[in-house]
Amino acid sequence: MSDLILTLICTIFQVCLSTDPATISCEYKTVPPGFIYITGQQYECILQSDYPYVNNQIVSVNGTHIDGNSDTNVTMLTINDKKITEIPNLNSHFSNLKYINVQKSSLKALSRQNLANFKDSLEHLVIRNSGIEIIQEDLFVDLTKLVTIDLRNNSIFYISSVQFTNLPNLRNFLLESNNCINPQTQQDIKNSMLPSDTTSMTAYIQSIKDSTCGLINPEFLVNLYLNSKLLIDIDAYKAEQIVNTILDVLTQRNDDFDALQDQLNVTANNLTALTQKYQNSIAENEELHVQIQQLKVKVTDLESMAEQCLDVNGTCRFTDDETYGYSCIAHGINVTKSGDVIDWSGEHDSASADEDVKALIIRYLNVQFVPKKIAAAFSNLKILTIQNCGLKRLSKDDFDDLEELLELRIAGNEITSIEAGSFDGLTALKVLDLSNNKIKVLPSKIFAMLNALTYLNLSNNSLTALKSNFLPSTNFIDSFIGTNNQFTNIESTFVWRLRSASLIDFTGSSCDLKFDKDAGDQFLAFYNVLLRNC
Structure with a gap:
């Protein structure tokens, strides 16, 4: 009876605190560039109602994809439903998710657990009109790829500055129309949360200035500006514009106008000096660039001289x-x-x-x-x-005058092609090693004239086929090494011509077999296994 009552309660309120697997539904759309922070066309899942569960594992996603798309193409998740109380864990389905766009929900609070599943891909987090009040201190610890945080039109009253110290890519941070940011938070932000470039800094100043209560110390804005890493390329005119903006805020919110104005004037002078220093460094870099180009010319000349030597x-x-x-x-x-x-x-x-x-x-x-x-x-x-x-290659006239050669070892090179007839004149040759090259195809009858050959090594190439007419009709080869190739076609007659060999080795290829007479292997047994498998 108690199980029945619990089931009825879950059905009526659509909220169950459990970890049972859940299924969600998506309506899929293509979103063009220009919407919110989108810079290219995105493939969107609009989450449908029917997602009442908390802390649930999502085992399947229903919905019909647009032709040519699948779950891996989904880059944007949109939630626009007051029934939804958490961001579902969809990372195992939408592994390339870059945008989370929540325009209306009942989230209330955000935790690290909600977002950690998207740490490998999430770049833009937009949550508006969702009644969020508290943001945990470690919320953004895992989301190092974040470019945008947009939390406008919520009820946030506290944000810890520690959250933003590990977000090197942050460019947009918006908090308009939230509750008052309390004075302690204001001081924490002033001391610690210094955005890494001018774009994110400017966006943050605007959002704080326009927030509901506006409890912000103008000195905080000055410190943000002074600590921005990209300020050395801002000239005195732009610096004066920023100073004037901050003075306007001061007129409205601070009685100590004269003292802060002096401080800001000093700041403007310092910025002008930094600008001059930056311009000087540019000139020095240009001179260094010329010297580098001159050195490159000298290196080229030396290389040419070396070739002549x-x-x-x-x-x-x-x-x-x-x-x-x-x-x-x-x-x-x-x-x-x-x-x-x-x-x-x-x-x-x-x-x-x-x-x-x-x-x-x-x-x-x-x-x-x-x-x-x-x-x-x-x-x-x-x-x-x-x-x-x-x-790089072997030609048919490479060994014309070496008919008495007994051993030819050409291992560890970059050979990709061998011309037909390259070895025909080497009738006394006993050892041929072509291992560790890049040979893919052997020409017909390539070894057919080598009647004295006893050792042939073709290992560590990219060969796919061994034809019967490759070998001489005589039966003197004692060792054949063909390891670590990509054989898909080994003709039976080729192997039969090796029947007097002591060693035949195809290990490390798709035909992973080896015959070793000294180890007691029987050739016919090896031959039959090769016929069945290769």
């Missing part, structure tokens, strides 16, 4: 490497054009010459294209490494 002549540090044998470690080269030929130089040990060089190692240099005629300098070269050099 870093020509295509290369220097070798010859060394007998344990891994590669007698090697040239390159430095001081700059290959920026296709077709550049390197003139190599460097001091050999007493028993060696250019024809003894087995490996050419080029790392961390500006080599955008493969240097030409490498074999003309190093006729017995077996290993070529071009790593982390910014290499």
Whole structure:
């Protein structure tokens, strides 16, 4: 029986202090620029009646959207109903809400909890004709994006100045037609609430001056003006205008006219001095700007000189490497054009010459294209490494004179394209590493002529397909690394040609599989799983 009575009471008065889920209804409209503080077209939800609950969680929003719009497009919430006693929590539905426009309601009081849900998006808060009397001290703590606070035509009698110290974007603050702001609040505001720029300051002065009681100390206005951060660009004429406005207020509200007038005159003189200081700083900044431009020209000249110094002549540090044998470690080269030929130089040990060089190692240099005629300098070269050099593409004539090459490592570059036939002349090649580039597509038969190939690394590229005709028909590849690509099409014949391999690795891609013979994996089992999943 008691539950029935409670239900009847809630139905009659439409107010239930509970946390039951609630549903609201919206009428959706498009609002053009110019309405209240709107600077661009907004998509509006006009809250319908039937929202009687307090502290309720909103689980759904009813209403028909205008074509092409959804909840995420809603940027403005409008309330115009005396039955509504709180601002509903709609953040989970209207995540991009910038405007709350309450023109008539029964809110009475505002709390931090009412508004905290909109902290990530709310810029304009307009609540008029709602009988608000008290604003909690921490109301605006979370709303750091606020540009406008419009609380006109309410019954506010107290506002703490502490509320406005963390609102760096505040530009409009309006309080006309409210109850008296008590003297203590007046003093708090004078000492603490100093708006951050001229626009918000002027709006606040006007709102206080026109409020119902007007209990405001003119010295407060002066302090606001003196502490504004943008005053140094206001000339003496504008300063005099503000001073005259404040003197008019003083005539009406303060008997100590002469003392304050002297103070204001001193203020005007100080403002004039600040204006002159600001103008001087502008001149100094212009001179500094000229110096900066001159330095930029010098930097450009130095860069040009550096490019001329870093020509295509290369220097070798010859060394007998344990891994590669007698090697040239390159430095001081700059290959920026296709077709550049390197003139190599460097001091050999007493028993060696250019024809003894087995490996050419080029790392961390500006080599955008493969240097030409490498074999003309190093006729017995077996290993070529071009790593982390910014290499952009491979052409079919890049390796024409390197038919005896055994290892080609071109990892960590910027390669996006490989021309068909680029590797056809490398018939003795055993190791090919193209990892960590930006390759998306491989041309047909790209590795088909590499009958001696035993190691192929294509990892960390953007490949989507592996075709059967990529590989040679022979079956010598022992390790294939294809990790961290974007494979969507791996032909079964491609994998079948790897059936004698010890390692096949596709991990880190959509086909996340790995075959490791040394770990006891069976190729046929791996092959069947790949056919089903890839």
